Amino acid sequence: MVKCTFCGEMIKEGTGKMFVQKDAKILYFCNGKCEKNMLKLKRKPYNVRWSGRYKKK
Numbered sequence: 001m002v003k004c005t006f007c008g009e010m011i012k013e014g015t016g017k018m019f020v021q022k023d024a025k026i027l028y029f030c031n032g033k034c035e036k037n038m039l040k041l042k043r044k045p046y047n048v049r050w051s052g053r054y055k056k057k
């Protein structure tokens with residue numbers, strides 16, 4: 001089991017997406033929403049309210 005790189009949710013085997021960056025760092029996403037926010041919108045997980053990694057100030 002791996003955790004979603006963006007929201008921190010556990011990803012069951014056979015679900016979610018794996019993405020390998022140019023620097024060979026592997027990212028895991030539980031769904032397309034997390035993938036889009038991380039890769040396309042370039043949001044930081046701790047700035048996104050619905051993410052499990054969100055940090056309150």
Ligand SMILES: [Zn+2]
Nearest residue numbers: 004007030034
């Ligand atoms: Zn996620």
